[in-house]
Amino acid sequence: MAALTVGATSAVLPPAHAAEAETYALTVRHLDRAGRSTGAYETTVTGISGPGADRKVKPHGDSGTTTVRLPKGRYMLDSYLFGKVADGADWIVQPRLDLDRNTTVTVDARTTARVDVRPPDRSADFLQGAMFVEVTHGGTTRFANRLTGTGNLRVAHLGPAAEPGSVRQSYNAYWTTGTATYALGHTATGARALTGLTRRPAAKDLGTIRVRGAARPGTGGRASVDLQPSTGPAIGAARRMPVPGTTTFFVAPERGPWDVTYWAPTAPGEPANRYSAARVAVRAGATTTLAFDHAVFGPALTGRHGVTRNGDRLAVDVPLLADGGGHVPSAPAYDTASTTLYREGKVVGTRSGAPGRAAFTVPPGRAAYRLTSTAQRKGAAGTATRVTASWTFTSGRTAGTAPVPVSVVRFSPRIGPDGTAAAGSELRVPVTVMGAAAGGHTRSPKVSVSMDGGTSWTRVPVEDGAVTVRNPRAGTGVSLRAELTDTAGNTLTQTLVDAYRTK
Missing domain, CATH: 2.60.40.1120 (Carboxypeptidase-like, regulatory domain)
Known part of the structure; x- marks a missing residue:
């Protein structure tokens, strides 16, 4: 040069x-x-x-x-x-x-x-801020940004206006108190860059995201929560929180939806475990509560088909140990896990490893299949010591990737952050169907409860989308089972041993 x-x-x-x-x-x-x-x-x-x-x-x-x-x-x-x-x-x-x-x-x-963006709580301390600008012309977008650690940023537009709508500029600023974080922001689109920015929202103008963290047996200490806008370039902020515990974010609705990442504390020797909630919508004056690492743990199909077939390859992706909010862990705690596929009653194969994840090569002809996936957790008393899901369906060779009709059932009782419920009380357990049988494609699932680790089962009626369980004496594990058949004849049998415990 x-x-x-x-x-x-x-x-x-x-x-x-x-x-x-x-x-x-x-x-x-x-x-x-x-x-x-x-x-x-x-x-x-x-x-x-x-x-x-x-x-x-x-x-x-x-x-x-x-x-x-x-x-x-x-x-x-x-x-x-x-x-x-x-x-x-x-x-x-x-x-x-x-x-x-x-x-x-x-x-x-x-x-x-001046960029004058501040929270209603004058005792809050400034953490960090960042301004971003994106300029688009002729189908090409260029980007620039500046971070500030003091809050003393001043900005200005220079030169002629660009084309209408070609300049997108956003600002994020984070402030903290001893108990909460303020996540403020603004996005502007037009023909000019910003010259100054003033935003001083009142408490009523902000939405609240409340994050609750559980403490599974064998874990403890502190969790970390990251918050960041879902759209556009942005920076985020993190808070540490003891578990079980709660932390709070007051957020600006005008910045759009927010992404929340929760890093759970883990037992010694376990890998870091992450949960995510994407595009959390907020409204001024409203509170959204997210609970992470809470029981009841079990299968979930949020954002996925669960089982797909591409040609002669059958792929399984059904997280067996999603938490009570349906959040899928990046590193679920388990001791053993296996998935077995049967075709016309004969074993195609068994795969061990990540719970609910496997792949099989199968013959091209249409046939009846049974798929069973199990995760065992010896040291997780009170938080699903064994989870099993078994599906039946028919399938044949496909021209491309196509979903296989499988379903799961979610149980969502209000229980403590340690995975327990009061002994001797009645507990309402909401029952939700996900997957192929959802949306009226099945009659109400059959639900059974066990107080002896799954040795014996008692049917309980599903009424208004929930079952009522009479909790046994303290220190007992309560197990839950769901069975259903969808309108096409595909079936599910799902068992959660020690879904929660009593105290």
């Missing part, structure tokens, strides 16, 4: 082989908040269209003025001017820089206005 020096100014020139393209001199002057030339800046010029579409240069000169030659075309310029930490910084964005002649641009910190 060659360098051009103009007085005290140094800039990077394009490679020699690019000299054939028509180029122009771009000179950038930088002025601080007092109007003086300053070398305390970082400027980036990013190509969007034309011969320089793939160019990204950071010209700099200690005098405050720098010149670079670039091919003709559309560019985005963003310049970050910084002084004393206490004074914060200025970020100036020119989303439309059409370089079709020798051009001089002046980046002037005096044009900026």
Whole structure:
């Protein structure tokens, strides 16, 4: 790379082989908040269209003025001017820089206005913030961002307006108290970058996301919760919380839905275990509660078919140990797990490993199948020590990937974070069908309960989508079984041994 020096100014020139393209001199002057030339800046010029579409240069000169030659075309310029930490910084964005002649641009910190986004609780401490800008032209999008750790950020638009709707800019800021985190933000779309931003929501303007963490037997300590906007580029914030326990986020609905990631504490020697809840919607004045690592653990089909066939390959993906909220763990705690497939009563194969996950190659002809998957957890007393699901269905060769009609049943009682319920009381256990039999494609499932680890079972009626269980004496495991047949004749038998315990 060659360098051009103009007085005290140094800039990077394009490679020699690019000299054939028509180029122009771009000179950038930088002025601080007092109007003086300053070398305390970082400027980036990013190509969007034309011969320089793939160019990204950071010209700099200690005098405050720098010149670079670039091919003709559309560019985005963003310049970050910084002084004393206490004074914060200025970020100036020119989303439309059409370089079709020798051009001089002046980046002037005096044009900026404050980003004033703060929570209603004045005792909250600022954690971090970030502003992002995306500029789209001719089908190409370019991106720039700035982080701030002080909250003293000022921003401004520079230059002519771009095309309507071509500039998308967002801001996230996080504040914390001893008990909660404020997640504030704003997104703007238009033809210009932001010049200043003011958002001071009242408590009633914010939504609440409350996260509850359970403590499975053998685990304890502290969990970690990450919160981040679901859409667009963004940064997030994390909170540590004791388990069992609860932590709270107050969030700005105008920033859209939010993604929550929960890192559960694990027993010594177990791998890190992560749960996720994507695109959690919030409304001003409303509370959304998410419970992670809670019983009753069991199969779930959220966001998946469970079993699919592609040609002569049958793939199984039914998480057997999703938590009580239906969240699928990244590293479920289990001792042994196996999945066995039968075709016309004969064993096709058995796979060991991750609970509810397997693949089999089967003959092409249409046939009757039975699929059984089991996970055993010896050290998980009170949180499903054994989970088994068995399905029957018919299947033949497919031209592409097609779902196989399987179902699961979710049991959702209100029990403690330690997986227990009060002995001697009546407990209402909601029953939900997921998968092929959902949505009226089956009559009410048959549900049975066992108080002796699954040795004997007693049928309990399903009424208004739930069963009522009379809890036995303290220290007893309560097991649950569901059986159903969908309208096409496919069946499910699902058993949760020690779904919860009494105390």
